[in-house]
Structures are given as C-alpha cells and as structure tokens.
Amino acid sequence: MENILVFCLLLLSVSVATSQSVIDSATFLRCIVRQGLNPPDQTSEVTYIPTNSSFATVLRRRIPNLRFDKPTTPKPLAVVTVKNWSQIGTALACSRELSVQVRIRSGGHDFEGLSYTSTVPFFVIDMFSFRSIDVNLTEGTAWVDSGATIGELYYRIAEKTNVFGFPAGLTPTLGVGGHFSGGGYGTMMRKYGLSVDNVVGSGIIDSNGNIYTDRVSMGEDLFWAIRGGGAASFGIVLGYRIRLVPVPERVTVFTVGKTVGEGALDLIMKWQSFAPSTDRNMFVKLSLKIVNGTKPGEKTVLASFTGIYLGGSSKTLNVMNRDFPELKLKRTDCTEMRWIDSVLFWAGYPIGTPTSVLLDTAVANKLFMKRKSDYVKRAISRTDLDLILKKLVQVEKVEMNWNPYGGRMGEITSSRTPFPHRAGNLFNIEYLIDWSEAGDAVEKDYLSRAREMHGFMTPYVSSNPREAYLNYRDLDIGSGGNSTTYEGGKVYGAIYFKDNFERLVNIKSIYDEINFWRNEQSIPVRK
Structure with missing residues (x-):
C-alpha cells in the first residue's frame, strides 16, 4: 500500500509539473505559427520570445520605470509587435486557446508596470507599430493611433498649423492609448478640459478579434467607458479621433522659484485661491521640492510657479499683476513662443530646442519611481501649509506637483466621462519620488517615504472616498x-x-x- 501511495504521489507531481510547463514560450510560439501570424523561424519581427536575441531590447524599449525592469521581474512568454489590426485578432486567438493572459502596451508609462508585467503566464501586445497620425485641418480633427506618443501627435499638428493644438500631457513619450483612456491632464485643461473631453471617436478590438472602427459600431456605452475608464479593461483601442483646439500664434511661459526663506509660504497660500480662479487662459503649476538651504547641511523647500498663458507677455503680466501680484512676475521672467515650443518647455527642454526631438520615442532617463495622487477641495490654512513644508523636509526625496483646477474643469459634469474629478476641486496633487540606486532595501526606503508623505496629507485632501487619478496608477490603494x-x-x-x-x-x-x-x-x- 505504501509503494502504491508513493507511486500515485509521483504520478501527481509529474502531472502538475507537466501542466505547469505546457504554457511556455515555445508552446505560445507554436500557436502563433499555427495561426499564421509568424513564420516557423524565431527571428520574426512580429513575435519575440526569450530565445530571440532582440527579445530584451523589444521588451525594455518602453519600460521607463526601473522598478519593473529587474532580473526578478516576471517576463512575458512573448512580446507580439503587431503590424496590422488582423494580427491582433490572431494573437488573441492564442490567448484564448492557451488561457494565457494578455497585457497591452502603448507608451509603457503605467507607473505600476501593469501593461507589461503579470504574476501569471502572459504575453504583451505592443502597439509600437501603430503610430499613424492624420491631421485634418478642414474638419479641425485628427486620427491618432494608440501606439503613437503625444510628442509625435504634437509634432504632426504643428507641421500643419501654428494655431491649433491639443490638451494632453507633459511627457512626450506618453503613449496615446493609455494616456487618453485614463483622462489626460495637460496645461490647457483649464481652457479646454482633459484629453478625453476632446475625443470624438475611437476604434476598438474585443476579445474575439472583432473590430469596431467607430463609436457607432461599438456603441455609446463602450465609447463612454474607454474615455477615462481605462480602455485595457474593455479591449484594445486602435486609436482616437480627436478635436483640435485653437491656440494663439504666440503663448507665454514663465517660471519663478522661491524658497521658504524667500517667502514661499505666503505665495503658496495665495496660489491656492489664485490658480483655480484666474483667467482660464492661464495655467500655473506649483512644484515643491527639497533643496539646500543657506546654512551648511540645512534643507528647505523650493516652491516653483511654472505657468503658461495662451496669449502674449503683455496680457500675461496684466493678469498676473491683477490676480497674483505677490509673485512679482517681471517681463524678463516671460518668454513668448509658439504653442509647440511651449510643449518642449514643459517637457524640460532648453528654450530653442528643435521640435524634432518630439519624434524620439525612446525614454531618455530611466529611473526607479513611484507616484501617488490626491485631490484638494478646501484651501489649506497657512498653519497647515507650514506643517506640510516641514514634513517634506523631514521625509526628504518626495516632490509634489499641484495642478490647478477651475475654468473648464469645473463646468463638465462628473458623469460625462468615467473621469469623475470635476467641480469642487481646487487642485490635484501628484506625489513623485525617483531614485537611481538599485536594491530591495533602497526601494523599500523610498516607497516608505512616499507613503509617509501621502499619509501625512490625509487631513487636507478628499475623503469618503479619498480620490485618486487613474493615470497616476497606485497599487497601494487596492489590487x-x-x-x-x-x-x-x-x-x-x-x-x-x-x-x-x-x-x-x-x-x-x-x-x-x-x-x-x-x-x-x-x-x-x-x-
């Protein structure tokens, strides 16, 4: 009896091992070949498995967050770099046949790496090849494929006109597919709302490979869902038809920085009432970060007020002197430029950088990073602002971006798109922490700093629920x-x-x- 039991256990262990080894990269590739997507050789430019010499390069080219680019990070069975819509359906057929999960990647800027990692067998459909952009000035619209970056979109619009733009994010390498489907903050949101507020059409592929090329065929409910509800929950978005927005031939940008010792606390206090209520052509972001103080070893907070006005410098100064005279903005602080050049300014490029850099889809500086977010509905008192600045110094490493609301953001109903954070908010907070050193202990330390600062802010932000922004993905709030x-x-x-x-x-x-x-x-x- 004992020998029979041992034999049965052996058979069971072999069975389990076999079932676990069935779904491997070779099995997946055989399915792809059988479906006709890939030739039998493993050097195809469509499907890359770990034995391909280019697998690591293809996988890593759109991973900006080094937290998910470690040797221990779970790797996909394959990266399928589809070239046309029908190939997507073919890859999905293998997902269904083998019960392998699929992740969809456009830009790869998901801060928790959900577009290219998983704890179960999975493969990645990389939309990198879907980068077509068709600008129609007659209609005032453009079609943009989901694998294009917003930098490419900005560039293609500016190729044809200096008096149209589009409200979207600040990082040129953001993929349109993810950025638009989560909302899409940008410097023109007080004037025109979010990216999703200016999407007028789309296309999507469902799990059976059925292609819906417009909002009529997909239905208004689905079209509503993929404009702020995270399209990866519903299918693979092929692209978006967007409505271009008017911009003046010249806009004005500026940055003024003040430390706590130079009166930053009073300026932040005033910013809270100014930024959401001023002329909607004005957008002034507040950034808080730790810098060296005047004494050896001393740390303090630098508050940077970075703005754009959709108009010339004279009008900019008029608005600022009227609504925020405490900042003492001077003409020498202001630079007039085309709207497309302001895109480069906000992305951190030196003034005068050629706009062709927007066509570079490679992530320039890869770092370990973590993001969190909040919404503020009531002005924070001067006493509490002082406590917040002191906490930033104590925690160190954590930076904060405060993005103002008001204008168009307060006029759109919370149910118009899945993105609900509309009227009633003064500003959004993005918590940023980046580091370059590798190691589990280092990562644990940095993550704990971000969580500590976020926890400290609890009394000053939204509650029941404590709201967060999908595009600042944060698994701390639930999984x-x-x-x-x-x-x-x-x-x-x-x-x-x-x-x-x-x-x-x-x-x-x-x-x-x-x-x-x-x-x-x-x-x-x-x-």
Missing part, C-alpha cells in the same frame, strides 16, 4: 490580483471613478462578461 472580483474592484474603483464605477461595471459585464481583459486594477464584471 484585485489576477481575478479582479467585483468586491475587490469596488475598493479602488470608488477611489478612481467614484459614482461612475457602477456604470463601468455594467458596461464591462455586457461587453466582456468572461472578464478576459483584466489586470490588478481593471474594471470587474458583476457576479
């Missing part, structure tokens, strides 16, 4: 794992989407009832 149940999804769903979460669940349950499209923070189905 559904790979199953993404409704109960688990409610935790982060209410934080990202508030009352819009239930409508997103209803749409998901209709269009993806098997929960094919899932990740650690995807929209769940209702079960």
